[in-house]
Amino acid sequence: MSDQATVTPKPSETDAARRGVAGSAPRTSTPGAGSGRPPPKRRLRPLFIMPLAILAAAFGGLGYWLLGRPTPIRYVTAAAMRGPIAVSVSASGTVNPVLTIIVGSYVSGVIKGLYCDYNTEVKKGQVCAKIDPRPYQTAVDQAKANVAVARAQLVKDQANLAYAKTVYARDLRLSTRGVVPQATVDSDKSALDQAAAQIVLDRAEIQQKEASLQAAEVNLGYTDITSPVDGTVVSRNVTIGQTVAASFQTPTLFLIATDLTKMQVDTNVSEGDIGAVKAGDKASFTVEAFPTRRFVGQVVQVRQAPQTVQNVITYDVVVGVDNAALLLKPGMTATAQIITARKDDVLRVPDQALRFLPPDAPPAAPGQSRVWILRDGKPVAVPVTIGLDDDSYAEIAAGDLKPGDMVILGEARSDAAAATMPASAFSGVRR
Secondary structure (H helix, E strand, O other): OOOOOOOOOOOOHHHHHHHHHHOOOOOOOOOOOOOOOOOOOOOOOHHHHHHHHHHHHHHHHHHHHHHHOOOOOEEEEEEOEEEEEEEEEEEEEEEEEOOEEEEEOOOOEEEEEEOOOOOOEEOOOOEEEEEOOHHHHHHHHHHHHHHHHHHHHHHHHHHHHHHHHHHHHHHHHHHHOOOOOHHHHHHHHHHHHHHHHHHHHHHHHHHHHHHHHHHHHHHHHOOEEEOOOOEEEEEEOOOOOOEEOOOOOOOEEEEEEOOOOEEEEEEEEEOOOHHHOOOOOEEEEEEOOEEEEEEEEEEEEEEEEEEEEOOEEEEEEEEEEEOOOOOOOOOOEEEEEEEEEEEEEEEEEEHHHHHOOOOOOOOOOOOOEEEEEEEOOEEEEEEEEEEEEOOOEEEEEEEOOOOOOEEEEEEEOOHHHHHOOOHHHOOOOEO
């Protein structure tokens, strides 16, 4: 062996890097360590970018296709059909008995007895209340006494008349013989005439006293408050012990309805509708007590007297109704429908069909009406003549329209728009 030492060279960094490329494990360094530079950012690989781009392009193309596609028009239709049409006038009113009697008092006094109450069934002449009769009985007794005095005075004056006749006849005979002067005969004749006149005066005074007696007896009879008709007491305004004063006006003591099985509704019809209302028109109404029941009546009177409430003119239209079941009570508020015109089994269409107009179609000429029907999927105008219209349906009086033809009520370009059309209100509605 040689005495010289063998020196092994130190691997360089280039060799270390070359070995790493050749497959050696890379060295892991801590961020910030070594040279102090930040580590490089990671980039998305093309494997993930391509699907996202394809998906975005697909959605964009679908949205463009949907927005650019024209929306198909769907028509809301209803079948023209035969049925009734009734034109009516709406009014409100009050249920009242046909005849209500106000029972009052002609005389004043204290209520001594009370024999009728609410809902009491009374007969004609039945006593319902009694006013203390003692003051009026006293007046009757005094009037009777005055009549007796007048009759006694008549008897006295009749005796005086007989005496005057006797004196005159005697002096007349004596005067023919010259025993009694003529002046005495004349005086006797005057006394006879005065006695005869006194008899006439006494008889007239007796009649006057008898009239006063009758007036006192009438006032005494008025102390009995009686019912003038057969009926039912619907109101009582007095109690026992109450003082009734009839000095200036007759106080109301009772209200008596003659027959509650026959009622009437006093409705207030506006001046704009009164021209179409006449006696004999059919009517129906409801009351709040029976909201699901409709009562049927008939117009019996259209009163001419206007009623002004806050500068609004209305007229009283009386609707008679049978109340055999006694369900209706006086004072109920009624909402009435008065049928002014009615036709049965006529060709009719919904009013919406008269208002429909396609976007590109010209409006109808003034005074002309038309409806649109579907033929081969397209709207076709059909001129028609309108008869009665009850605000829901219109009568087709003339025109090339037949029962079953589908008239167009409106159009809808989307399901949401179609859902807003009130097509379900009409039978036979189609889209």
